[in-house]
Amino acid sequence: MTFSAPNPRTVLITGGNRGIGLAIAEEFVAQGHRVAVTARSGQGPEGTLTVRADVTDAASIDAAFTEVEAAYGPVEVLVANAGITRDLLLMRMTEEDFTDVVDTNLTGAFRVVKRASKGMMKARFGRIILVSSVVGLLGSAGQINYAASKSGLVGLARSVTRELGSRGITANVVAPGFIETEMTAVLPEATQAEYRKSIPAGRFATTDEVAKVIAWLASDDAAYISGAVIPVDGGLGMGH
Numbered sequence: 001m002t003f004s005a006p007n008p009r010t011v012l013i014t015g016g017n018r019g020i021g022l023a024i025a026e027e028f029v030a031q032g033h034r035v036a037v038t039a040r041s042g043q044g045p046e047g048t049l050t051v052r053a054d055v056t057d058a059a060s061i062d063a064a065f066t067e068v069e070a071a072y073g074p075v076e077v078l079v080a081n082a083g084i085t086r087d088l089l090l091m092r093m094t095e096e097d098f099t100d101v102v103d104t105n106l107t108g109a110f111r112v113v114k115r116a117s118k119g120m121m122k123a124r125f126g127r128i129i130l131v132s133s134v135v136g137l138l139g140s141a142g143q144i145n146y147a148a149s150k151s152g153l154v155g156l157a158r159s160v161t162r163e164l165g166s167r168g169i170t171a172n173v174v175a176p177g178f179i180e181t182e183m184t185a186v187l188p189e190a191t192q193a194e195y196r197k198s199i200p201a202g203r204f205a206t207t208d209e210v211a212k213v214i215a216w217l218a219s220d221d222a223a224y225i226s227g228a229v230i231p232v233d234g235g236l237g238m239g240h
């Protein structure tokens, strides 16, 4: 396979078999990079290498990175996208509901960032992008576990920036608002209309609109952006 970007990078995206992760993988492929995705099931889009990994399991992450490194060389761009929700009001949320979501969304990101950082430090280059959510900073009734995990990513990225910033490594957070995915498609039309009213842009975003921002953050042009929270939310969370 030939890779056509002026500066092709090895990119790894967690959860690249569907939704936003799939769109991110497609965008990096379109820009000519070497793209690998992790998936627990299914496959990444055409032109990607799919490796099996569960972000709650450090050994499976290590094996996935080793497979990617053998095929494409050390990971230079990491997009921690894998995430879950388990929405319940506080009174009904069990400790397990809380810790399971944090284990995937926050500790899962920690695990992949830690594994990727070794190669990035050696190369003195790295781009780490963590997919958070507008609710991480806005809060959301019924999503205490999810919002806590997503705001935790901000502290993670900013601390990585302080630890590794002098080695050519950037770490940023992208905070999407409502995106047209399976998750939002199942919402009743009336609920969707209600949400749209609260978004200054008056519409949901396409997965592509998130993917392009992430690809740009990984580019050489974004070398001096680190520890930032970039909203892709049509103005919903203004003031972050």
Ligand code: NDP
Pocket (backbone or CB within 6 Å): 014, 015, 016, 017, 018, 019, 020, 021, 038, 039, 040, 041, 053, 054, 055, 056, 081, 082, 083, 084, 104, 131, 132, 133, 134, 175, 176, 177, 178, 179, 180, 181, 182, 183, 184
């Ligand atoms: P989807 O539910 O469509 O996809 C989630 C992805 O995460 C899947 O690829 C899934 O893999 C993977 N995943 C979940 N758990 C694990 C795990 N333990 N190990 C490895 N992979 C796992 O979600 P979206 O595309 O909608 O969301 C992607 C990211 O964007 C998430 O972090 C989400 O929180 C965030 N986000 C989404 C918004 C939206 O409106 N959709 C808004 C704001 C943020 P598998 O298929 O194998 O389960």
